[in-house]
Amino acid sequence: MTTEVDLLNTIHEYADMGLSGLNQVIPLSSDPSFTRELQHQKSDYEAALQKSEALLEERHIPRGKEAGPVAKMMSTVMTRAKNLADPSTSKLAEMVFQGSNMGITELTKGINDYHGEDKAVLSFAEKQLKQEEHHAETMKQYL
Template sequence: MEDHTRELLKECSSGCKMAINSINQMREFVTDEKLKCVLDQYDKKHKQLEEDTAKLLQKHGSEEQEPGMMASMFSRFMTDIKLLVNKDDSQVAKLAMDGCNMGIQSLSEFINKYEDASSESIAIAKKIVKAEEQFMQELKEFL
């Protein structure tokens, strides 16, 4: 149980950090003030979720996990390329929605994989999935 708890929390930590990095990377391409506000709102939400996850990791005797270097570099590279080719708010919304979808899929998979994790770690993972779903919903307006 303890191993499953730590592994799930590490995935939550890594996912939140990836989301925060991506939001910060996309922010410079945004012109619509309302979209900037949405990005800021979810940046704060992901930072809070990451902080909550870090506390749980510490409680369970483990450290936060950074996103994998290759995954981070590839994500950053692809985002830069796509935004350099098409620098509009709609493209930012599409990329953010793609990121949300990846987060929802991977965390849902980890929730199922680490089914013996503690209820509090499963709850925070589900909270992150819900935040991603809400973020996606709000981004639809900018397509």
Template structure:
């Protein structure tokens, strides 16, 4: 059960960071289509978070937050990257980089997961697929 809790907690943290980072850059976006895409992606992150949260709750646990320091560093990084260029291309590039990091880290976690809960693996794989879809969606803004 420890493996299940750790995996679900990681899914929550990953989805939380994605959602919060997108939320942080939304006010910098002037392109209506890009804004709409990122709001939709935020909603997908929230759905993933909610699913993992519910599974954790059923195990009698609550997720740990991604952490103030991690969020602050991510926000500062995006602020610095967009201070001189907040074009749709630059924003898309940043989102692609974030999604790529998410895919890499979640895939690694899936491979390290020793539990046998197929629902948890399916949720993690669905999250990876969502991040990969986000990357494809952002390419049109490059």
């Protein structure tokens, strides 16, 4: 069973990984419209990190779980390798889309496994899920 802290850590970790991935992809983008969308998503991840930190602190947890350094390194290596093979906006959008789908999966599992009573945490998780679904949907236009 997922606790409030587990659910908040899931949000924090996926937002940290999303932010890390976007920081790798944004400099590779040559399409202004696509770059604006990535910047918007980056702002959403930054806000999710701040909110999850605040909610964790309210529960006396000093720091949210971050994506592991190996996962971040692998993301960087894969992004660079895929960009060398195909530097198109479509390929970059595909990578972002795949990342969003991983976030959707993790958030959905966390929400479905959560049976707690903390409405603020559940509401925040559901909001993040809808936002990530929107991010994935937005990437489809660039595929």
